[in-house]
Amino acid sequence: MEFQAVDLGTTFADYEQTWALQREIHEQVRAGTRPDTVLLVEHASVYTAGRRTHVAERPTDGLPVIDVDRGGKITWHGPGQLVAYPIITLPDPIDVVTYVRALEAAVIDLCADLGLTTVRVEGRSGVWFPATARRRERKVCAIGVRVARGVTMHGLALNCDPDLSHYATIVPCGISDADVTTLASELDRPFTITDAEPMLRKHLAHALSTLSSTSRSPTGQNGRSTTLLA
Numbered sequence: 001m002e003f004q005a006v007d008l009g010t011t012f013a014d015y016e017q018t019w020a021l022q023r024e025i026h027e028q029v030r031a032g033t034r035p036d037t038v039l040l041v042e043h044a045s046v047y048t049a050g051r052r053t054h055v056a057e058r059p060t061d062g063l064p065v066i067d068v069d070r071g072g073k074i075t076w077h078g079p080g081q082l083v084a085y086p087i088i089t090l091p092d093p094i095d096v097v098t099y100v101r102a103l104e105a106a107v108i109d110l111c112a113d114l115g116l117t118t119v120r121v122e123g124r125s126g127v128w129f130p131a132t133a134r135r136r137e138r139k140v141c142a143i144g145v146r147v148a149r150g151v152t153m154h155g156l157a158l159n160c161d162p163d164l165s166h167y168a169t170i171v172p173c174g175i176s177d178a179d180v181t182t183l184a185s186e187l188d189r190p191f192t193i194t195d196a197e198p199m200l201r202k203h204l205a206h207a208l209s210t211l212s213s214t215s216r217s218p219t220g221q222n223g224r225s226t227t228l229l230a
Helices: 015-031 096-113 164-169 183-187 193-209
Strands: 002-005 037-041 046-049 065-067 074-077 081-087 119-121 124-129 138-148 151-159 225-229
Touching: 002 193, 015 037, 015 065, 015 081, 015 151, 037 193, 081 193, 096 119, 096 124, 096 138, 096 151, 096 193
Parallel strands: 002 037, 046 065
Antiparallel strands: 037 081, 046 074, 081 151, 119 124, 124 138, 138 151, 138 225
């Protein structure tokens, strides 16, 4: 498995250009001409709208809104958020839920290294901080994936220290009864993408290695696609 940082720490990556790069690598991985690859990126501010996003849910604050080929609704990407796009071949039979749980496990373990206790929420993907007497459940990492012909696209978005005001113009992922948070906020100290990157690399490499590598097929699911968003 290769990790490729896309201008990380140098510039904010354009979402559509990165999406095109994902599709290019996806075809190479599917064809067997490239090893499994994980892209790491920090995007310029943008909203991405999944297939279930209604017209009334699209923000009008001037930022671009890009329709994407994953399931779910709308979310935000931008500075201070570390995004990982694993483009890997899943074993047959395809099990998208197990794959999503592996992504969650990587972030849960990263948070544990920081002394933070995170949880999964039943019926919702992603990584969450539990509710307290004074705060609602709050998501620190969103997950939205697509599996096409057995190879994954899209991935996870980990809030390190972004400006959360962009979430105020949307209902993130269509979830109105919970909040969004950052690692810096939960730690009550600075915590940047530079801090998070090596930790996420380590834990993603471990979590994805736990997926079975046997019976791998480049066509998986007879060419069908599956999408899921947290």
